[in-house]
């Protein structure tokens with residue numbers, strides 16, 4: 001699958017992307033506010049790609065690799081992820097530090113919400129992060145998601161939770 005924005009090209013991950021995802025998720029700056037998880041290895045990165053491709057075939061969404069249109073360089077990862085054991089769908093995003101602060105996070109999040117509601121007809125998308133991850137919750141706010149509160153969420157304590165719903169979400173700058 002492919003989602004395009006003004007500056008970004010989001011595409012399904014392939015096994016050739018596994019080393020790029022490995023590099024992204026191994027970086028301490030990227031991991032700083034993420035939940036601890038088993039160490040990323042090339043095998044884990046390949047499994048992540050295969051999982052995404054299965055998910056895309058079954059549900060029509062997954063996390064996609066993000067490249068800039070102009071240079072074509074890999075800058076990160078963004079997409080939807082089903083929370084196991086629930087009907088909830090979470091928006092996730094991770095970028096290389098060199099790509100931070102350029103509005104890419106917001107641009108891809110808006111494109112994903114638009115795709116989720118208009119093309120996939122999903123009812124609700126949520127996003128969570130720890131309060132210290134200011135860049136992440138600013139992306140949620142700038143993408144037009146609504147702040148719900150500080151909650152415990154699937155083993156994560158006191159995360160900021162945001163929601164966007166098909167019936168009320170509108171791209172920033174427009175009213176629903």
Ligand SMILES: CC(C)(COP(=O)(O)OP(=O)(O)OC[C@H]1O[C@@H](n2cnc3c(N)ncnc32)[C@H](O)[C@@H]1OP(=O)(O)O)[C@@H](O)C(=O)NCCC(=O)NCCS
Pocket residue numbers: 029030031033034093094095096099100101102103104105106107128129130133134135136138139142
């Ligand atoms: C969080 C992250 C996705 C933000 O992406 P980004 O492309 O830099 O975000 P944007 O450029 O769209 O910025 C959105 C807003 O957040 C602000 N912002 C971004 N990083 C910030 C930071 N570290 N501290 C404070 N504000 C920040 C921007 O200034 C912008 O607000 P403004 O337009 O009012 O100035 C990126 O830093 C990242 O990939 N971090 C590592 C992985 C991660 O934590 N993912 C989220 C897990 S919950």
